[in-house]
Each structure stands twice: as C-alpha cells, then as structure tokens.
Amino acid sequence: MATPVRSAAASLLDNVAQGSSLNHVYNRAERQVAESEQPFLRELVYGSLRLWPLYKGVTRQLLERPLKPKDSVLEALLIMAMYELDECATPDYASVSGAVDCCEQLGRPWASRLINGCLRRYQRDKETLMQALGESERAALPGWLHKLLSKALPDQLSQLADASRHRPPFTLRVNPERISTDEYQALLREEGIEAREAGTCGLTLVQPMPVSKLPHFQDGFVSVQDASAQLAALLLSPEPGMSVLDACAAPGGKACHLAELGAQVTASDVSEARLIKVHENAERLDLAVTTVLSDGRNLQEVLALASFDAVLLDVPCSATGVMRRNPDVKLIRRKSDIGQFATLQSELLQAVWPLLKPGGRLLYATCSVLPQENDAVVGAFLNTEDTARLLPLPIEVGETMTYGQQVIPSELNGDGLYYSLLEKAIP
Numbered sequence: 272m273a274t275p276v277r278s279a280a281a282s283l284l285d286n287v288a289q290g291s292s293l294n295h296v297y298n299r300a301e302r303q304v305a306e307s308e309q310p311f312l313r314e315l316v317y318g319s320l321r322l323w324p325l326y327k328g329v330t331r332q333l334l335e336r337p338l339k340p341k342d343s344v345l346e347a348l349l350i351m352a353m354y355e356l357d358e359c360a361t362p363d364y365a366s367v368s369g370a371v372d373c374c375e376q377l378g379r380p381w382a383s384r385l386i387n388g389c390l391r392r393y394q395r396d397k398e399t400l401m402q403a404l405g406e407s408e409r410a411a412l413p414g415w416l417h418k419l420l421s422k423a424l425p426d427q428l429s430q431l432a433d434a435s436r437h438r439p440p441f442t443l444r445v446n447p448e449r450i451s452t453d454e455y456q457a458l459l460r461e462e463g464i465e466a467r468e469a470g471t472c473g474l475t476l477v478q479p480m481p482v483s484k485l486p487h488f489q490d491g492f493v494s495v496q497d498a499s500a501q502l503a504a505l506l507l508s509p510e511p512g513m514s515v516l517d518a519c520a521a522p523g524g525k526a527c528h529l530a531e532l533g534a535q536v537t538a539s540d541v542s543e544a545r546l547i548k549v550h551e552n553a554e555r556l557d558l559a560v561t562t563v564l565s566d567g568r569n570l571q572e573v574l575a576l577a578s579f580d581a582v583l584l585d586v587p588c589s590a591t592g593v594m595r596r597n598p599d600v601k602l603i604r605r606k607s608d609i610g611q612f613a614t615l616q617s618e619l620l621q622a623v624w625p626l627l628k629p630g631g632r633l634l635y636a637t638c639s640v641l642p643q644e645n646d647a648v649v650g651a652f653l654n655t656e657d658t659a660r661l662l663p664l665p666i667e668v669g670e671t672m673t674y675g676q677q678v679i680p681s682e683l684n685g686d687g688l689y690y691s692l693l694e695k696a697i698p
Contacts, residue, residue, distance in 0.1 A: 592687025
C-alpha cells in the first residue's frame, strides 16, 4: 500500500534535517508513494528545502517551546505545510487538513491540535512573523553561509540568495554534430515546446519536461546541461584530436561536450556507479570516451605523465553555487566542511598537474561561490608550482576575481560556477 505523499515528504525532510544526503534517501521515498503523486512529492521536498532556513525561522516563533528531538519530524511537517500554503496550488483548507492528517500517519496523533494551531496562526499573522525574521532567515540561507557570502560577494548576495530560492532552469545543450541550435529550436516549436537561447549552443525550456518527450533525445541530438556548465568545454576550446583528461568526470556532461567538440577524452571518476553514467551518456551521443575508475589523487599511478594536451579539473566542492539543484546543502553543509573541501581540491590540483604536457592548459572549475574553494586554492597552487602560470579566460563568463571568474547564479540563467585557466610552462 502506498504511503500518503505528505507524510512521506515530511519523513524524508526530517531525514535530511538529521544529516542524510537527499540523493541517498530520495529514491526510496519516491518508490513508497503512488506514481501519480511523485511530482507532488518532488515539489514538496525540493521546495521546502530551498526555503528551509526561512520557514525554520517562522517555526521558531510559532512553537511556544522547542520540540523534543524525537519529534523533529513535526518541524519538517510544519515547514512543508507552510511551503504548500505559500507556493502550491492546493486550496488552503486542504493544505492545513492534509498536514493535520499527517500527525496520525507519522505516529503522533497528539500533535494534530498543535499543527492545526500553528498553521492557523501562520495564515493569520504571516506578515508579522516574516518581519521578525533575521537577515539570513529572510534570505533563506544558513547563518554561517550568509555571513561568508556577505563578506565575499556583498554586491551579489541578494541575487545569490534569490537564485537559491527558485527552481533551476531546465537547459539543453544541442549537439552540433547532429543539428544546429536554430534547427532544434524549430523542432521544439513544432511540438509546442517553448524555449529561449542560452549561451552558444544551449536552449532553456520555459517549462521543464521528461527527456522522453524531447524530440530525438535518444538519438543524441541534445543533452540536459546547465548553461554555466556548458562553459567549461568552450573555455578549454579543444582543437580536433586534442587529448583531454576530465579528472572528476561523472556524470559526464562536460566530458561529452568536449568530445562533441572533437577532443579525445579520457574521463576519470572515483565512483564506479557514477562512471557508468558517463559511459551511458557517451553511448547515447555515439561518442568515444575512455573511462578510468580512479581517485583523482592517484591518477599518476594509472596514466602516463605528461600525456594530455589539456585537463579539466571540476573538483568536488560545497555545491554552494548549485543550491537550487541540491537544496539539502542548506541543511547538511557546515562551515567546517569548506576547509576540508579546499584541502581535497588542492590535493587534486597537485596530483593531476604532472599529467599535463608542457604548453598544455588546465581549467580549474567548481560549483562553489566561496573564494576559499576557488581563488584561494588556485592562488596557493600558483605560489608553489613554478611551472604554472595564469591565463585570462578566452571569454567573459562572470565576475572577475583575482585568479578566475565567478558566474553568479540567477533565477533565469546558469548556476554559480567558478573557472580559472592555467598553463604549464615549456622548459
């Protein structure tokens, strides 16, 4: 028997609030609800997480005394119900009664009066409750991150916060080997699908849809890839036949884009399951991409030194530039994580540098908006590696930083990625 969608969503949200990664727990929850309810589950979960710090600030005011740790699922239920009231098409009375019914489904029938009273007060006093929020709560950002961004990107803080609260755009990368962007846009128009241009080879759909409904998706005409991520291959601008290493490649969007542009791509990743996705993407696009299962820090043991004309190093990071796609970042990420990521990023950069031929270029990329993972990592590497020199990016993609450029995410455009281009000196 299927689990009611709201109680499944509340339980899932509580799991994330306790530290579980959304990627690890979402599929199990999705299987528990009726297929017809799965889109609503996704809306409730992702939407609630994007606005979690804001609604958590409201629950702080609604609850006369804090909930016991064993009843934390009720906070998740309240946050979810407020999101549904504000952002979903459900009639208000149905949102409130649905949340109240959840109490019994979640094994806490005693809480039905509490939840009902809190939601009625929220409906009545919403404006006052919102005015009493702190600055980071109003921005729907965790306090530590709001503080870091206020210091690092004060002029862009409002745009960053706004982007993180909205659904991400659904952008396609058109495969120029199969069809031009204009021709594919015409195909979409014939199907009644509205799209606007994004970058040099991208199209953003006005309404997201399953890839199965996109014309010739299985034939490799297009791939789903954010507009900012599409910049990576363009910034490396490989010449046909150039050997390129994508050192942290999964799920393979950038590796496949490089191959579409004519590069001979070796794609490496530490995760076997995620490396399979690289292979599947390349196969659908009919591209020859060599895959290597390895931790990027150990690639020197697997690959010959100085064997690549170019390297793309898209390092693991805090994902603070893609919070709208990974909204659990707002709950599970901690300030202490940032230093750990920076250490890993530095180790990866040092490890792959010997694989680059003299005269070759390395593109360092993150989906972070924090300078600790971006400029600081590149700057430290340049200070210690005599053979490395900074190159200007061939095109302007975002805000100019000391060692690269930072794309600032916005509601309609690409995610928040950082790019820096380095060249290896010829002895």
